[in-house]
Amino acid sequence: MKKLIAVLMALCILIIPAAAVSADGELYEIFESDTAPVMTNIASDHDILIGNSSSVAEVPTPEKLLEIEKDILIRQEKSDLSDAPIKVEIDEANACVHIFVEMDDTNPTLNEAMTAFVKEVQYIYGEQVQAHKNSVVASSETLESLQAIEKDICDRFEKAKLDTTIGTIVDGVNGCVHLYVDMETEDEALNDAVGALAKELQLDHEGKIEVHQYGFAVVQDGNVIEDLYKTFLPTTGKAAVIQNDILGVETTGMTLYSYSKPSNMPTVLISLSVLMVIALGCFLFFKNRQTSQASVTNTGHVVSASTDLSDKAIEDSVRKSEIKPSAAFDKKMRDMIDNGFEK
Amino acid sequence: MxxxxxxxxxxxxxxxxxxxxxxxxxxxxxxxxxxxxxxxxxxxxxxxxxxxxxxxxxxxxxxxxxxxxxxxxxxxxxxxxxxxxxxxxxxxDIDGTDIASNWHEEDLSAHMDIEKAVSLLPDDEREIISLHLSAGLGFQEISGIIGKSLPSTYRSYKRALKTLRQYLKGDQK
Missing domain, CATH: 1.10.1740.10 (RNA polymerase sigma factor, region 2, helix turn helix motif)
Structure with a gap:
C-alpha cells in the first residue's frame, strides 16, 4: 500500500506539472473571463472625474429629462432670458438635456447672464445637462453607427488583452466617438501598445474616433481647477467639443471600461495550488477515505463565488469598516473635552 | 463636518x-x-x-x-x-512585511475580512485608501498631504483597490 502511495505521489509530481503547462490555456481562460469590459462608476468621487465620468448608476429616464427641460425653460423665463438665443433639446440616446447658447460678441452683459444661467442649471443637474456654445446639432450621424464604433473599440481592446482602462463617449452632437486612453503608466511598453491600438482604431474608422490621453480633471464646486486632458494624436475627424466652452467644465458623459491582462504569476501560483491540492487529496484519499470526504466538504464550504468585488463594492466595504477606538478611550476623551483637557 | x-x-x-x-x-x-x-x-x-x-x-x-x-x-x-x-x-517593523507574515501565521483559509486585507497593503497605498475612504478627502487633497503628484496618487489608489480585490479573491478560493 505504501509503495502504491509513493508511486502515485511520484506520478503526481512528474506528470501534473506537464499537464499544468498544457492546461495553461485553460487557466488562462479563467483569467480571461476577468477581461470582459467592466463598467467602472467612479462618480462617487465627488471631487475627481476621469474624463467626465457620468453617474452611470443614475441614468435619467425620459420623463426625468422632460422635467429637466421644463424646469430649464421656466428658469429661463424667470431669468428674463426668454428672448435670449438659448436652445434646449432633450437627447434621450445620451440620457441628457443639451443647452445650446449662441454668444453675442456685441453684448457682453447678455453673455454674462446666459453663462450664469447655464452655470446655475448645470449646478442643479450636473452631468444631466450638457452645455454647448455656438454649436449646432449634427443630427445626420446615426447613433447606431457610433455605438458600433464604440463596440469595436471595446472588442479590440478586450482582444488585445492590455492591462488598461479606456473611456469612451458617444458624441451624437459632433458625430464621433471620443476614446480616452491612459498612456501615463509606468509601463512604457504598455503605453506604446495602447497608443498604437488607439491610432489603428482611429485610422480604421476614418476619423470618427477622437483619441485623447486622459489625465485627471479635478472638479471643485462645479469648476475644473486642474485639467490634465490633452490630445496626443492629431485629430482627423470633426472638431470635438469635449470641453464646454462656456464654463470650462466638462459635461459629456464617459463610460469607462477596464481590461486586465492575466499575469504569469497567478497562473503559476494556481498551478502550484492545484498540484498541492491534488497531491494532498491523493494522499488523504489513500490514507483515509472518510477523512478525504470530510475535507472536500469543508473546502466546498469556503468557496463563495457570489461576493461582489467591484471597485465600488470594495470602496463601500472599506468605508463601512471604520475602526472605532475602545469604549474606555472614548469615555476618556469625552471627559478630557469636558474638563478642557486639564489634567 | x-x-x-x-x-x-x-x-x-x-x-x-x-x-x-x-x-x-x-x-x-x-x-x-x-x-x-x-x-x-x-x-x-x-x-x-x-x-x-x-x-x-x-x-x-x-x-x-x-x-x-x-x-x-x-x-x-x-x-x-x-x-x-x-x-x-x-x-x-511596520513596513507591512511583519504584519503580513503575522497574518499568514493565522489561518489564511479562514475569513480574511476587508480590514485585514487593508492591513496587508503597502504603507503608501494603505494611507491613500484611508485618507480617501475613511477621512473622505479628495485625491488632490491627499496628493498634497503625501507629497505625490495627483496622477500618481490616483494610480496608487487604483492599484490598492486591485490588490485588495486579489486578496479578497484569494480569500474566497
Missing part, C-alpha cells in the same frame, strides 16, 4: 465656547483614529495619536488662514502617526 462648519467650531473655541468641540470629536474622532490605526497598525498608539490630535486642536486651534481645515487635520494625524511609526521602527 465640512470646512465651513470646522471654521465655526474653531472660531467658537477661540471665543471660549467649547460646546461644539464635542461635536467635532463625535464627527471626526473615528475617522482620525481609523487613519492613525491604519498607518500604525496598533490600537494603543493610534489612540495616543488621536488624543494628541484633539489636544492640539483644542489648545492651539488652526489659524484662520488655513483654507482646508479637514485636510489640515488629517495631515496632522498622518504626521503624528508617522512620527510614532519612526519611534516604533526600532522595535517593530
Amino acid at each position: 465640512d470646512n465651513s462648519t470646522l471654521a465655526n467650531v474653531f472660531a467658537d473655541l477661540r471665543n471660549g465656547n467649547r460646546d461644539s468641540f464635542v461635536a467635532l470629536y463625535e464627527d471626526m474622532g473615528t475617522p482620525i483614529y481609523t487613519v492613525a490605526y491604519r498607518i500604525l497598525q496598533d490600537q494603543q498608539t493610534a489612540e495616543d495619536v488621536t488624543q494628541e490630535v484633539f489636544i492640539k486642536l483644542f489648545s492651539d486651534p488652526p489659524s484662520q488662514k488655513v483654507s482646508n481645515l479637514r485636510a489640515w487635520i488629517f495631515q496632522m494625524t498622518r504626521n503624528l502617526s508617522i512620527d510614532k511609526c519612526r519611534k516604533k521602527r526600532t522595535t517593530v
Whole structure:
C-alpha cells in the first residue's frame, strides 16, 4: 500500500506539472473571463472625474429629462432670458438635456447672464445637462453607427488583452466617438501598445474616433481647477467639443471600461495550488477515505463565488469598516473635552 | 463636518465656547483614529495619536488662514502617526512585511475580512485608501498631504483597490 502511495505521489509530481503547462490555456481562460469590459462608476468621487465620468448608476429616464427641460425653460423665463438665443433639446440616446447658447460678441452683459444661467442649471443637474456654445446639432450621424464604433473599440481592446482602462463617449452632437486612453503608466511598453491600438482604431474608422490621453480633471464646486486632458494624436475627424466652452467644465458623459491582462504569476501560483491540492487529496484519499470526504466538504464550504468585488463594492466595504477606538478611550476623551483637557 | 462648519467650531473655541468641540470629536474622532490605526497598525498608539490630535486642536486651534481645515487635520494625524511609526521602527517593523507574515501565521483559509486585507497593503497605498475612504478627502487633497503628484496618487489608489480585490479573491478560493 505504501509503495502504491509513493508511486502515485511520484506520478503526481512528474506528470501534473506537464499537464499544468498544457492546461495553461485553460487557466488562462479563467483569467480571461476577468477581461470582459467592466463598467467602472467612479462618480462617487465627488471631487475627481476621469474624463467626465457620468453617474452611470443614475441614468435619467425620459420623463426625468422632460422635467429637466421644463424646469430649464421656466428658469429661463424667470431669468428674463426668454428672448435670449438659448436652445434646449432633450437627447434621450445620451440620457441628457443639451443647452445650446449662441454668444453675442456685441453684448457682453447678455453673455454674462446666459453663462450664469447655464452655470446655475448645470449646478442643479450636473452631468444631466450638457452645455454647448455656438454649436449646432449634427443630427445626420446615426447613433447606431457610433455605438458600433464604440463596440469595436471595446472588442479590440478586450482582444488585445492590455492591462488598461479606456473611456469612451458617444458624441451624437459632433458625430464621433471620443476614446480616452491612459498612456501615463509606468509601463512604457504598455503605453506604446495602447497608443498604437488607439491610432489603428482611429485610422480604421476614418476619423470618427477622437483619441485623447486622459489625465485627471479635478472638479471643485462645479469648476475644473486642474485639467490634465490633452490630445496626443492629431485629430482627423470633426472638431470635438469635449470641453464646454462656456464654463470650462466638462459635461459629456464617459463610460469607462477596464481590461486586465492575466499575469504569469497567478497562473503559476494556481498551478502550484492545484498540484498541492491534488497531491494532498491523493494522499488523504489513500490514507483515509472518510477523512478525504470530510475535507472536500469543508473546502466546498469556503468557496463563495457570489461576493461582489467591484471597485465600488470594495470602496463601500472599506468605508463601512471604520475602526472605532475602545469604549474606555472614548469615555476618556469625552471627559478630557469636558474638563478642557486639564489634567 | 465640512470646512465651513470646522471654521465655526474653531472660531467658537477661540471665543471660549467649547460646546461644539464635542461635536467635532463625535464627527471626526473615528475617522482620525481609523487613519492613525491604519498607518500604525496598533490600537494603543493610534489612540495616543488621536488624543494628541484633539489636544492640539483644542489648545492651539488652526489659524484662520488655513483654507482646508479637514485636510489640515488629517495631515496632522498622518504626521503624528508617522512620527510614532519612526519611534516604533526600532522595535517593530511596520513596513507591512511583519504584519503580513503575522497574518499568514493565522489561518489564511479562514475569513480574511476587508480590514485585514487593508492591513496587508503597502504603507503608501494603505494611507491613500484611508485618507480617501475613511477621512473622505479628495485625491488632490491627499496628493498634497503625501507629497505625490495627483496622477500618481490616483494610480496608487487604483492599484490598492486591485490588490485588495486579489486578496479578497484569494480569500474566497
